[in-house]
Amino acid sequence: xxxxLGDDATVVRARPYxxxxxxxxxxxxxxxxxxxxxxxxxxxxxxxALSDLAAMGAESGEAYLAVGLPRGSDREQVLAVARGAxxxxxxxxxxxxxxxxxxxxxxxxxxxxxxxxxDPGELVGRDGAGAxxxxxxxxxLGGSGAGLALIEGTARLSDESTAAALRxxxxxxxxxxxxxxxxxxxxxxxxxDISDGLAIDAGHLARRSRARLELSLQALPxxxxxxxxxxxxxxxxAAFAAAAGEDYxxxxxxxxxxxxxxxxxxxxxxxxxxxxxxxxxxxxxxxVVFTDxxxxxxxxxxxx
Amino acid sequence: xxxxLGDDATVVRARPYxxxxxxxxxxxxxxxxxxxxxxxxxxxxxxxALSDLAAMGAESGEAYLAVGLPRGSDREQVLAVARGAxxxxxxxxxxxxxxxxxxxxxxxxxxxxxxxxxDPGELVGRDGAGAxxxxxxxxxLGGSGAGLALIEGTARLSDESTAAALRxxxxxxxxxxxxxxxxxxxxxxxxxDISDGLAIDAGHLARRSRARLELSLQALPxxxxxxxxxxxxxxxxAAFAAAAGEDYxxxxxxxxxxxxxxxxxxxxxxxxxxxxxxxxxxxxxxxVVFTDxxxxxxxxxxxx
Numbered sequence: 001x002x003x004x005l006g007d008d009a010t011v012v013r014a015r016p017y018x019x020x021x022x023x024x025x026x027x028x029x030x031x032x033x034x035x036x037x038x039x040x041x042x043x044x045x046x047x048x049a050l051s052d053l054a055a056m057g058a059e060s061g062e063a064y065l066a067v068g069l070p071r072g073s074d075r076e077q078v079l080a081v082a083r084g085a086x087x088x089x090x091x092x093x094x095x096x097x098x099x100x101x102x103x104x105x106x107x108x109x110x111x112x113x114x115x116x117x118x119d120p121g122e123l124v125g126r127d128g129a130g131a132x133x134x135x136x137x138x139x140x141l142g143g144s145g146a147g148l149a150l151i152e153g154t155a156r157l158s159d160e161s162t163a164a165a166l167r168x169x170x171x172x173x174x175x176x177x178x179x180x181x182x183x184x185x186x187x188x189x190x191x192x193d194i195s196d197g198l199a200i201d202a203g204h205l206a207r208r209s210r211a212r213l214e215l216s217l218q219a220l221p222x223x224x225x226x227x228x229x230x231x232x233x234x235x236x237x238a239a240f241a242a243a244a245g246e247d248y249x250x251x252x253x254x255x256x257x258x259x260x261x262x263x264x265x266x267x268x269x270x271x272x273x274x275x276x277x278x279x280x281x282x283x284x285x286x287x288v289v290f291t292d293x294x295x296x297x298x299x300x301x302x303x304x
Numbered sequence: 305x306x307x308x309l310g311d312d313a314t315v316v317r318a319r320p321y322x323x324x325x326x327x328x329x330x331x332x333x334x335x336x337x338x339x340x341x342x343x344x345x346x347x348x349x350x351x352x353a354l355s356d357l358a359a360m361g362a363e364s365g366e367a368y369l370a371v372g373l374p375r376g377s378d379r380e381q382v383l384a385v386a387r388g389a390x391x392x393x394x395x396x397x398x399x400x401x402x403x404x405x406x407x408x409x410x411x412x413x414x415x416x417x418x419x420x421x422x423d424p425g426e427l428v429g430r431d432g433a434g435a436x437x438x439x440x441x442x443x444x445l446g447g448s449g450a451g452l453a454l455i456e457g458t459a460r461l462s463d464e465s466t467a468a469a470l471r472x473x474x475x476x477x478x479x480x481x482x483x484x485x486x487x488x489x490x491x492x493x494x495x496x497d498i499s500d501g502l503a504i505d506a507g508h509l510a511r512r513s514r515a516r517l518e519l520s521l522q523a524l525p526x527x528x529x530x531x532x533x534x535x536x537x538x539x540x541x542a543a544f545a546a547a548a549g550e551d552y553x554x555x556x557x558x559x560x561x562x563x564x565x566x567x568x569x570x571x572x573x574x575x576x577x578x579x580x581x582x583x584x585x586x587x588x589x590x591x592v593v594f595t596d597x598x599x600x601x602x603x604x605x606x607x608x
Binding site (some may be wrong): 003006007008009010011012013014016017018019020021022023024025026028029030053054055056058062064065066068097098100101102103104105106107110112114115117120123125126127187192195208227253297 | 306307311312313314315316317318319320321322323324325326327328330332333334355356357359360362366368369370372401402403404406407408409410412414416418419420421424427429430431496497509512570
């Protein structure tokens, strides 16, 4: 960073390709202040933006923050939002390089994030899935949705450490930046982050790739505690996990011959998460179908 | 742009240095929908963000838009916001390269804008003003504030074409991108855009440069009609122009020996605006003083 705080704009040294995304979280729409600390609000907003860079396989660089503050905002809460974002930025190797604060009717946190690449051929879009590819997801699903149910009090878990882990999945999601880069370099053909839920996000990927994704509900990796929370909500656990958003895991496609490279690449990461195949890409009408238990999620295909 | 619409993030070819700013305008805070068309709201929000790039002397590149929409938003209004921003982007040579739409309690329009430079030595910050420099402003001041008074009905002008020009200064401000680049290359030592009013923004420049700016109210270039509007508001015209914000002109400093180069550089621009000296940089305590009629603006120095 050559210029930053105190000037009209921030100046940074660039690399050959810039990858940019912008994302906003608004009180009452994307979160409720009563349910999250200021640190968690800052963390989540930055995590959501960085997750888009992860899905491209980009190396993250800088983040620019625009905060909207309601009248009578507590200075301490604002600093907490900044602290929460800063803590995640530190972990993720991201520099919060600029920002803007303005009045607003409700707390809103907008992040523009910039990643860099020396070779755009190493980036992955949503559009490269081909028939025969294996469809995989990283980590575990449903944790964030189950955590929100616990926070809202619509479900309870007797195991407090599992409950705490689920709440953290909602409150402090981890963008899969290292995994995204590793997957892009290992030959993933298409990738998207799971922000709106696997069923919807796989649909975006299917549409962009003009491909048919045949997924198995039974194959979905459920976070610990999701079964119990789903039961309390009277939902089928895998359908719950497929529809729940904000896990910020990655859904990616890879030719079968590339699976070993993917396994090796993710295995090399320190503190990285694993992956699991959940379906395949077929010829046929573009869209997403669940090949078992599809009843519970029928209707998603029509969203395409 | 290598990747854009339909992927998680936008990919663009970069140049050696990236200059980035983020800026938000919110209904009820920065504008009122009843007073502006959707096109004007989009234009103004992008203009405000691009003005920061202008003040650095950066060449503008891409803009990323995050819109917050209140419940029941009119689809036509949203498209109008995008159209207004797109029209200015076209004029300014900017690509609107990505965006995000979310629900929000009030219409908000956030732009992250990115400019590029091959040589950071050609960029100008707020920090380079030195004793002896001449302080200048581009264009004319007070027009936006007077236009707002006309729109709000607190003042009236009998000359309808002057009134229309003032309203346009408020509704469709022009970021001085070409002027900013020309000034940076011609040797401006410090520069800032006038968004909060000359008195405040010159204060930012003075603080960053640790310099004393001695400005003359009588030297300020007033937009046509500002005298009449000020009189209607019972304000002294020059003090009104110095305090009014959102003109998005540039305030810059330059050594006296550089004035000829500045004049030549701005003179070469097609459709560019002129400039006028309004004061000088002196030794003495950092801050801004108005050397005539300062009474009307006393108090500004204390903001430093």
